[in-house]
Amino acid sequence: MSPPQARRLEIEGPAGPLQAVLEDPRPSGAGEPSAYAVVCHPHPLHGGTMDNKVATTLARSFQELGVPTLRFNFRGVGESAGSFDEGVGETHDALAVVAQGHALWPGAALWLAGFSFGGHVALRAARQPGGEGVQRLVTVAPAFTRYYDSPAAVPMPRCPWLIVQGDADEVIAPQEVIDWARALEPAPDLQVMPGVGHFFHGRLNELREAVVGWARPT
Numbered sequence: 001m002s003p004p005q006a007r008r009l010e011i012e013g014p015a016g017p018l019q020a021v022l023e024d025p026r027p028s029g030a031g032e033p034s035a036y037a038v039v040c041h042p043h044p045l046h047g048g049t050m051d052n053k054v055a056t057t058l059a060r061s062f063q064e065l066g067v068p069t070l071r072f073n074f075r076g077v078g079e080s081a082g083s084f085d086e087g088v089g090e091t092h093d094a095l096a097v098v099a100q101g102h103a104l105w106p107g108a109a110l111w112l113a114g115f116s117f118g119g120h121v122a123l124r125a126a127r128q129p130g131g132e133g134v135q136r137l138v139t140v141a142p143a144f145t146r147y148y149d150s151p152a153a154v155p156m157p158r159c160p161w162l163i164v165q166g167d168a169d170e171v172i173a174p175q176e177v178i179d180w181a182r183a184l185e186p187a188p189d190l191q192v193m194p195g196v197g198h199f200f201h202g203r204l205n206e207l208r209e210a211v212v213g214w215a216r217p218t
Helices: 053-064 090-106 119-126 174-183 203-213
Strands: 006-014 014-023 036-039 069-072 109-115 134-140 160-167 189-193
Touching: 006 090, 014 090, 014 160, 036 090, 036 119, 053 069, 053 109, 053 134, 053 203, 069 090, 090 109, 090 119, 109 119, 119 134, 134 203, 160 174, 160 203, 174 189, 189 203
Parallel strands: 036 069, 036 109, 109 134, 134 160, 160 189
Antiparallel strands: 006 014, 014 069
């Protein structure tokens, strides 16, 4: 499937305009989709942007299922206004993008996804006003073990949740993520990819297949 044409957007965020990209795989005039997905990128202070290859792979996965996607740069990244805010302001950025998607497609279900730091933000957004109606949550190599003292402190989403973690991750301690995921109640769906590092070098197709297989309607 050819990638859909990217439409550049400027979304008003709490710290100023946010740079975003809308990609809709459906034909023109297709009407309202059943769902739309918001994808959160990795850490802004370590080169993370909406064009990160794992973030774009997540978007392509949803597009393969006919779901339009919104990727965006957190505050202070690219052309987005503001400055880094330790995940708190970034959560509000994500919710502003969620609101934009709801304005575009009022009847569509919300899906949230994120990679690394973006996985932490997506998880936080799923329990905030504006994001609590999320229907699917996907977090890849999530950084939540760096932000919560114990699994009991994790704000559990009220929707199906997929965690994808490589067991050779050199950035996020993989066994910590695996142990935390197995301790959570209710347990999320956990897929551990053998021999995969943090950035999924050479394994992005496997990541896409894992996400598509999990998110595909039954």
